[in-house]
Amino acid sequence: MADLVLSGIRKNYGKVQAVTSADLTFAHGELTALLGPSGCGKTTLLRMVAGLEDLTAGQITLGTRNLTDVPAHKRKFGMVFQNFALFPHLNVRENVCYALTIDGVPKAEAYSKAGELLDLVQLSAFADRRIGALSGGQRQRVAIARALAQEPEIFLLDEPMSALDANLREAMQVELRLLQQRLGITTIVVTHDQREAMTMADKIVVMSNGRVEQFGPPQDIYHKPRNAFVADFIGRANFFEGIIKSGKIAAGGLTLDAGDLKFTETTPVQVAIRPEKVYLEDTMPEGNRVAATVKFVRDVGAARDIHLETPLGPMIVEYAIGENARSVSVGDSVEVHLPATALYVYPSEAAVRKAA
Amino acid sequence: MSSAEITSGVAPTKASAPTLSLPLRTIVLWAVIVTFCVVPFVLVLAISFGQKIEGAAWEWAFTGENYLRFFVGADWPETTTTLYLNRLYYSLHYAVIASVIAVITAFPFTYFLTRMSRAAQSRWLVFLLATMSLSEVFIVMGWDILLSNRSGLPMVLRETGITQWLKDVGWFTQLREWGLANPRDVKFKTSVVATILTMSYLVWPYAVILMYPALSRLDQSMVEAARTMGAGPWTVVRTVVLPTIRMPLIGTVFLLFVFLLGSYVTVTVFADPSKQTLAVSVYEAVRGSTLNAPFGAAQAIILLITGAICLWLGQLLVNRTGSSAEAKA
Numbered sequence: 080m081a082d083l084v085l086s087g088i089r090k091n092y093g094k095v096q097a098v099t100s101a102d103l104t105f106a107h108g109e110l111t112a113l114l115g116p117s118g119c120g121k122t123t124l125l126r127m128v129a130g131l132e133d134l135t136a137g138q139i140t141l142g143t144r145n146l147t148d149v150p151a152h153k154r155k156f157g158m159v160f161q162n163f164a165l166f167p168h169l170n171v172r173e174n175v176c177y178a179l180t181i182d183g184v185p186k187a188e189a190y191s192k193a194g195e196l197l198d199l200v201q202l203s204a205f206a207d208r209r210i211g212a213l214s215g216g217q218r219q220r221v222a223i224a225r226a227l228a229q230e231p232e233i234f235l236l237d238e239p240m241s242a243l244d245a246n247l248r249e250a251m252q253v254e255l256r257l258l259q260q261r262l263g264i265t266t267i268v269v270t271h272d273q274r275e276a277m278t279m280a281d282k283i284v285v286m287s288n289g290r291v292e293q294f295g296p297p298q299d300i301y302h303k304p305r306n307a308f309v310a311d312f313i314g315r316a317n318f319f320e321g322i323i324k325s326g327k328i329a330a331g332g333l334t335l336d337a338g339d340l341k342f343t344e345t346t347p348v349q350v351a352i353r354p355e356k357v358y359l360e361d362t363m364p365e366g367n368r369v370a371a372t373v374k375f376v377r378d379v380g381a382a383r384d385i386h387l388e389t390p391l392g393p394m395i396v397e398y399a400i401g402e403n404a405r406s407v408s409v410g411d412s413v414e415v416h417l418p419a420t421a422l423y424v425y426p427s428e429a430a431v432r433k434a435a
Numbered sequence: 436m437s438s439a440e441i442t443s444g445v446a447p448t449k450a451s452a453p454t455l456s457l458p459l460r461t462i463v464l465w466a467v468i469v470t471f472c473v474v475p476f477v478l479v480l481a482i483s484f485g486q487k488i489e490g491a492a493w494e495w496a497f498t499g500e501n502y503l504r505f506f507v508g509a510d511w512p513e514t515t516t517t518l519y520l521n522r523l524y525y526s527l528h529y530a531v532i533a534s535v536i537a538v539i540t541a542f543p544f545t546y547f548l549t550r551m552s553r554a555a556q557s558r559w560l561v562f563l564l565a566t567m568s569l570s571e572v573f574i575v576m577g578w579d580i581l582l583s584n585r586s587g588l589p590m591v592l593r594e595t596g597i598t599q600w601l602k603d604v605g606w607f608t609q610l611r612e613w614g615l616a617n618p619r620d621v622k623f624k625t626s627v628v629a630t631i632l633t634m635s636y637l638v639w640p641y642a643v644i645l646m647y648p649a650l651s652r653l654d655q656s657m658v659e660a661a662r663t664m665g666a667g668p669w670t671v672v673r674t675v676v677l678p679t680i681r682m683p684l685i686g687t688v689f690l691l692f693v694f695l696l697g698s699y700v701t702v703t704v705f706a707d708p709s710k711q712t713l714a715v716s717v718y719e720a721v722r723g724s725t726l727n728a729p730f731g732a733a734q735a736i737i738l739l740i741t742g743a744i745c746l747w748l749g750q751l752l753v754n755r756t757g758s759s760a761e762a763k764a
Contacts, residue, residue: 131659151662152670158663164656168678178664181674229664 081142082106083128083233083265088137090123090289097123099289101137105233105282110259110266112276115286116312121269122237124286128267129235130154141232156233157226161241163218165210171197171221172206178229196224199258216247223255227262234259234266240275252278273313277301285309307349307425316351319391320427323348328424331390335367337422347427354397356421359385361405363416369394373411387415483732493728501733519716519734523741526696526712529627533634534642534691538684540635541642546676548643549651560647563640571637575700578633582623582705589621614707623705630705634698638691645690649683650676685753689746696742713738 083105090098098120105111113121126132128139130151139146146154155178165174172193173180179189197203200220205213213221219239226234239255240248256279259266270276276283277297285292285300285308292312293305304310307318321330323342328335328350335350342348358364371387371394378384385396385407396415398404407413486496500509508516548559581587592598598621601607610616614626623629653676661675677684702712713734720731 129659129663131662151659152665152667154663155665156663158660160656160660162654162656164654164660166657166661166675166679168681177661177674181661181664181666181670225660225664235663 084140086138088127089135090127090132091135096289101291103284103294105265105267107265108263109281110279111282111284112280113267113269113284113286114273114276117271119286120289121286125235125237125267125269129156129158155229155231156235157229157231158235159222159226159239161238163222165218165221167210171208174221175224175228177225192228196228200224215243219243234264236268238269255279285312304423307351307428310351310423315354317394318349318351321348321350333369333390335417336419337424338419340424349425349427351423352417352421354395356418357396358416359396359404359413367417367419368414369417371413371415373407373409373413375409479732479735482729483736485729487727487729501730504730505733505737522711522713522716525710529631529634529712530692530695533631533695534688537635537638537642537691538688541639541646545643545646545650563643566640571700574637575633575704579704582629584622584624592621625705625707627710630701633701633705634695638694642687642691645687646683649680653679689749693742696738
């Protein structure tokens with residue numbers, strides 16, 4: 080089946096560039112999350128895929144079909160809106176039937192299709208309810224069923240969980256993912272919640288300021304962030320500045336080994352390391368040791384965050400329960416080990432800005 | 436008021452000051468309502484049962500003659516005339532069609548207005564509010580000139596040769612049948628078309644202002660959702676926009692209808708004397724040539740009651756279709 084390909088997509092609102100040159104391929108049957116802080120252009124990108132926004136430049140193709148100038152009502156990509164946008168003058172079943180009704184499908188057929196879909200989202204008992212009589216979670220299911228009724232080639236969801244409370248949100252993420260896998264439908268979800276993206280997605284597109292920062296499977300995004308923005312936005316990271324000296328990083332009066340680095344001498348760099356990858360144990364590998372003072376211990380039950388002051392700046396180390404962290408208390412002088420493979424090294428942002 | 440009396444009875448000493456002020460306020464309020472709203476109406480109602488004195492004014496009485504005259508004529512049972520029923524019919528006829536036309540034409544305008552920029556929207560709204568300050572007399576004067584047979588549109592049609600062309604293709608005879616042409620020229624005065632168009636024009640700004648809040652509150656994501664489900668622009672309007680704002684839309688028609696029942700200047704200028712309305716007839720009876728206040732009052736009461744019945748029937752219809760839609764769902 081056909082992949083959805085965006086090539087060179089740009090969107091300007093006057094002088095503001097909402098999306099700058101996005102090249103993405105959404106493989107058939109995969110769920111892709113568009114992830115980024117608010118205002119990063121992810122919703123604009125989704126709306127361009129739906130046909131609700133015109134492109135300033137670029138092309139959208141689905142298989143061999145060029146969809147760039149096809150209006151939304153001819154693309155018929157099912158879309159779930161942030162506020163669900165259900166029709167208050169129709170009941171649940173009629174909402175789900177909407178696409179079929181306006182398409183002239185006979186009533187009996189449309190109703191039986193709606194019945195199947197309501198079964199799928201476990202709302203069969205609510206078919207005759209008015210929209211006003213539903214809870215937030217039920218409304219979301221109706222919105223999903225309604226968008227799927229037309230059997231769309233692409234299924235789009237714009238922040239579908241943001242109107243739900245926290246408990247329901249996690250349950251719905253899993254449920255939506257299972258549903259999507261069962262139907263094998265190409266799906267794009269916009270979210271600003273990285274846990275949501277990690278829970279549901281085959282691929283994640285990380286965006287900021289209208290740019291695609293990284294596109295790949297969640298584990299790649301998490302373990303191999305391509306730049307400092309991604310390292311910071313996905314998961315947590317400790318950052319410090321340094322300079323390349325004879326193939327190593329000089330920072331805070333220390334010299335750290337970071338494996339094979341592709342930087343020229345004296346390049347200012349920014350280094351990131353995830354809290355759970357820092358060692359703070361009784362027996363640790365040699366090298367890359369940093370002296371530290373314990374400032375604060377945050378124990379949240381399942382995990383413990385140890386806040387440290389180091390020559391590299393403040394640093395957080397995370398240990399889950401059951402791991403062999405050494406016991407520490409506030410004020411202790413300790414040593415941490417930064418594994419060479421866990422250090423992400425990027426050109427320093429200040430230097431990048433100067434070059435640009 | 437009754438609850439205030441009860442509380443003053445229970446706690447006579449302590450709460451006397453505040454409970455005293457409340458009935459006073461209520462009394463003043465009711466006095467104002469009674470003096471300015473109820474008394475004039477009761478007077479009209481009472482006069483409608485009065486009697487005209489030939490060659491003089493009228494006197495208090497209790498006779499149903501005025502009402503009888505309205506429905507069957509003064510000389511009944513010798514002769515029967517439906518002249519006044521006819522006028523009532525034209526009152527309703529003009530008001531219904533004109534208010535519906537105003538709403539139908541104002542709807543697309545208002546719909547697109549709500550999609551303009553904020554600045555453009557407020558400019559339009561200020562402009563429309565400003566046009567409301569034009570009196571009916573002023574507007575009718577303008578339309579009178581626009582539609583006048585010697586110097587208005589008919590003249591333009593004649594001079595540009597369109598009248599001749601209409602005659603050549605044979606549509607002129609059709610216009611004559613509709614009362615929009617005399618033997619030689621197109622004419623709008625007097626005609627039902629001109630009357631209704633002017634009435635629509637008169638209330639058009641009101642139609643926009645009344646529909647604007649509902650349309651600007653319309654959730655755009657519903658429109659977009661419909662589009663992603665295959666609804667073209669017309670289908671969106673038909674299946675999403677209109678059903679969502681159905682109540683405000685019908686309310687607007689009702690309001691304009693009631694407003695137009697009383698329009699006077701338009702009818703006197705544009706309607707054929709045989710097709711004039713009850714409002715004109717009431718004025719003639721009370722202030723004009725016939726000087727028969729009791730009969731004018733009776734006509735006014737009948738117009739009022741008919742208007743009320745129309746609204747009631749309309750609401751009944753709306754509720755029935757609403758609840759049957761619900762039952763069907």
